[in-house]
Amino acid sequence: MATKHILIVPGDGIGQEVTAVGKKVLDKIAAKFGHTFTYDEALIGHVAIEATGNPLPDETLEKMRKSDAVLFGAVGHPKYDNDPTAKVRPEQGLLKMRKELGLYANLRPIKLFDELLGASSIKPEVLKGADILFFRELTGDIYFGEKGRKNDGDTAYDVAQYSRFEVERIARKAFEAARTRRKKLCSVDKANVIETSRLWREVVQKIAKEYPDVEVEHQFVDATAMLLIKDPRKFDVVVTANLFGDILTDEASQIAGSMGMLASASIGDGTGVYEPIHGSAHDITGKGVANPLASILSAALLLDISFGMKAESEAVISAVDKVLKAGFRTRDIADAQTPANKILGTDAIGEEVLK
Amino acid sequence: MATKHILIVPGDGIGQEVTAVGKKVLDKIAAKFGHTFTYDEALIGHVAIEATGNPLPDETLEKMRKSDAVLFGAVGHPKYDNDPTAKVRPEQGLLKMRKELGLYANLRPIKLFDELLGASSIKPEVLKGADILFFRELTGDIYFGEKGRKNDGDTAYDVAQYSRFEVERIARKAFEAARTRRKKLCSVDKANVIETSRLWREVVQKIAKEYPDVEVEHQFVDATAMLLIKDPRKFDVVVTANLFGDILTDEASQIAGSMGMLASASIGDGTGVYEPIHGSAHDITGKGVANPLASILSAALLLDISFGMKAESEAVISAVDKVLKAGFRTRDIADAQTPANKILGTDAIGEEVLK
Ligand SMILES: CC(C)[C@H](C(=O)O)[C@@H](O)C(=O)O
Numbered sequence: 001m002a003t004k005h006i007l008i009v010p011g012d013g014i015g016q017e018v019t020a021v022g023k024k025v026l027d028k029i030a031a032k033f034g035h036t037f038t039y040d041e042a043l044i045g046h047v048a049i050e051a052t053g054n055p056l057p058d059e060t061l062e063k064m065r066k067s068d069a070v071l072f073g074a075v076g077h078p079k080y081d082n083d084p085t086a087k088v089r090p091e092q093g094l095l096k097m098r099k100e101l102g103l104y105a106n107l108r109p110i111k112l113f114d115e116l117l118g119a120s121s122i123k124p125e126v127l128k129g130a131d132i133l134f135f136r137e138l139t140g141d142i143y144f145g146e147k148g149r150k151n152d153g154d155t156a157y158d159v160a161q162y163s164r165f166e167v168e169r170i171a172r173k174a175f176e177a178a179r180t181r182r183k184k185l186c187s188v189d190k191a192n193v194i195e196t197s198r199l200w201r202e203v204v205q206k207i208a209k210e211y212p213d214v215e216v217e218h219q220f221v222d223a224t225a226m227l228l229i230k231d232p233r234k235f236d237v238v239v240t241a242n243l244f245g246d247i248l249t250d251e252a253s254q255i256a257g258s259m260g261m262l263a264s265a266s267i268g269d270g271t272g273v274y275e276p277i278h279g280s281a282h283d284i285t286g287k288g289v290a291n292p293l294a295s296i297l298s299a300a301l302l303l304d305i306s307f308g309m310k311a312e313s314e315a316v317i318s319a320v321d322k323v324l325k326a327g328f329r330t331r332d333i334a335d336a337q338t339p340a341n342k343i344l345g346t347d348a349i350g351e352e353v354l355k
Numbered sequence: 356m357a358t359k360h361i362l363i364v365p366g367d368g369i370g371q372e373v374t375a376v377g378k379k380v381l382d383k384i385a386a387k388f389g390h391t392f393t394y395d396e397a398l399i400g401h402v403a404i405e406a407t408g409n410p411l412p413d414e415t416l417e418k419m420r421k422s423d424a425v426l427f428g429a430v431g432h433p434k435y436d437n438d439p440t441a442k443v444r445p446e447q448g449l450l451k452m453r454k455e456l457g458l459y460a461n462l463r464p465i466k467l468f469d470e471l472l473g474a475s476s477i478k479p480e481v482l483k484g485a486d487i488l489f490f491r492e493l494t495g496d497i498y499f500g501e502k503g504r505k506n507d508g509d510t511a512y513d514v515a516q517y518s519r520f521e522v523e524r525i526a527r528k529a530f531e532a533a534r535t536r537r538k539k540l541c542s543v544d545k546a547n548v549i550e551t552s553r554l555w556r557e558v559v560q561k562i563a564k565e566y567p568d569v570e571v572e573h574q575f576v577d578a579t580a581m582l583l584i585k586d587p588r589k590f591d592v593v594v595t596a597n598l599f600g601d602i603l604t605d606e607a608s609q610i611a612g613s614m615g616m617l618a619s620a621s622i623g624d625g626t627g628v629y630e631p632i633h634g635s636a637h638d639i640t641g642k643g644v645a646n647p648l649a650s651i652l653s654a655a656l657l658l659d660i661s662f663g664m665k666a667e668s669e670a671v672i673s674a675v676d677k678v679l680k681a682g683f684r685t686r687d688i689a690d691a692q693t694p695a696n697k698i699l700g701t702d703a704i705g706e707e708v709l710k
């Protein structure tokens with residue numbers, strides 16, 4: 001019986017709808033297992049810019065630091081996407097949060113619920129049994145290096161950068177995880193071209209010596225983008241830099257049937273942040289059709305990783321599994337065989353999970 | 356009836372085996388259509404380092420400049436991949452060639468031969484009819500910016516860079532191509548984070564005004580990596596930066612059943628270079644099992660783009676089609692239904708195409 005304080009940060013677009021469902025699931029778990037969870041809410045992204053002019057208000061950051069874990073939605077707004085010259089952007093809030101909270105390790109587990117084998121564009125016989133855990137570095141690379149314009153704005157540049165220390169700490173986390181799984185680690189880089197990648201490979205090769213029981217493989221990012229689709233079962237733990245991780249994990253969402261199913265944990269020096277890997281999806285915002293399962297599964301990760309509540313976390317995952325087994329789907333994970341009356345909206349599928 | 360001089364640059368690994376077959380096909384076309392093709396050969400990559408110490412000897416570059424087109428194999432060697440500290444690397448030859456010859460546009464057509472629908476890990480109903488033409492920028496981005504170490508080697512950095520001019524010229528090529536196709540262009544960037552991408556998007560938006568008949572869409576690279584697999588038919592022409600293009604086109608090779616089927620054209624200010632998108636594949640080098648169809652299809656692109664020989668190019672493509680229709684396969688494109696006696700080696704399938 002524990003007392004924990006959880007900050008809900010819905011952010012933009014469908015972030016609102018899906019975190020509301022995620023929170024209900026946390027509430028239910030607290031009731032069922034006799035914990036006391038208290039909550040607060042805070043702004044980030046476009047909604048924060050609208051309210052305060054700042055994509056990550058100090059107040060939000062303060063609240064994050066003081067909470068035991070953060071359940072996060074999504075950030076982004078089409079307005080900025082179509083205006084490449086905008087100076088203040090929702091994503092700055094997300095990136096600043098990652099940096100300020102020292103969230104250097106982003107864990108993205110890709111595991112297909114058997115019931116969703118048909119929902120993917122990849123053949124079931126290629127997918128069946130695939131189970132990958134990505135470690136994406138989250139506070140370095142081209143995301144955080146110097147960037148700007150020169151030659152009167154005619155030339156744009158971005159600096160990608162990694163220090164040994166930054167690579168070491170994420171590599172260690174990935175090796176530790178591999179030890180608890182199938183003991184295989186694939187490190188992804190572009191060491192044939194990029195200097196940051198050569199440092200990355202050097203460091204991973206060095207750390208590998210501390211984990212002789214883990215089988216290590218180095219792949220180029222282009223080859224990996226292909227192999228993930230061709231033979232997803234060959235991967236166990238994958239560790240990679242921020243930008244490559246961004247691209248490869250979105251791609252890998254097809255292995256899990258839909259992006260709407262994928263949760264992620266961002267951890268590091270302090271409070272952990274848990275969020276779906278999908279974005280703000282303004283095209284479906286407010287329509288009540290967004291898939292909340294990624295937010296629910298993010299809550300499960302939160303329980304497991306930040307609170308060490310394994311049984312509680314498994315209860316959530318098995319509830320999701322039961323709902324899928326009962327044939328319920330949101331639109332994004334439905335297939336031609338799904339009867340119309342089993343296709344539920346955001347809240348309705350949330351209610352099924354709560355049951 | 357034309358006289359043309361073609362330089363064969365096999366490079367490393369299976370580059371040797373596959374360009375030999377590509378050359379035979381060019382020979383056959385010359386004989387059939389009454390052209391005179393003369394040939395020379397030159398070194399690049401690991402084999403050039405071994406012979407001269409230089410991954411792109413001046414002599415090779417001179418020969419490239421003087422030829423009407425280059426049929427290229429692949430570069431790379433595992434020796435360097437496992438040694439991130441190597442100073443001289445095969446890939447430097449490839450990159451220098453691209454820069455020196457001004458090969459700023461890399462065209463990668465992704466089209467599935469109907470017979471190979473079963474060879475892909477993606478479901479046939481998702482793939483059928485997919486036909487994408489990638490324009491990958493090839494002489495800028497993080498590939499060619501300043502890179503190095505600082506803090507006593509503890510920190511590595513790479514600068515990604517684009518000028519307006521560089522984006523404009525590749526965007527124009529992509530828009531022109533879209534006009535001759537389904538009139539849809541998807542420009543891929545990461546403008547929500549990267550400054551180079553914001554310049555990219557700005558410029559593409561500007562150039563789009565010159566092509567009001569082409570429907571333009573901007574996608575983030577992470578979303579694109581997902582959508583390519585989820586719904587490949589939604590794409591017509593895709594234009595993107597060097598690094599994103601590297602990753603996305605390798606991924607997209609799964610749409611065509613196998614990387615062994617994909618040809619590319621690198622064009623720009625002078626001589627065009629034609630090469631498979633696959634690499635040197637040292638694991639199968641010398642075994643006679645490499646798929647030469649990408650090299651043969653590269654020869655088809657060469658005939659079309661550098662020599663303006665449409666009928667000749669189509670003759671090659673239709674020969675490949677016939678061989679596939681007759682049920683012949685190399686190992687990489689065979690599936691469970693392929694009878695063993697239809698699985699041919701490099702030379703044997705080449706002979707079938709020649710017939
Ligand atoms: C919104 C964007 C800045 C972000 C990223 O690129 O990291 C998102 O794609 C993600 O993966 O969390």
Ligand SMILES: CC(C)[C@H](C(=O)O)[C@@H](O)C(=O)O
Nearest residue numbers: 192193222430431446449601
């Ligand atoms: C070998 C390597 C440097 C090259 C690249 O990254 O451009 C290759 O992957 C390609 O796509 O031609």
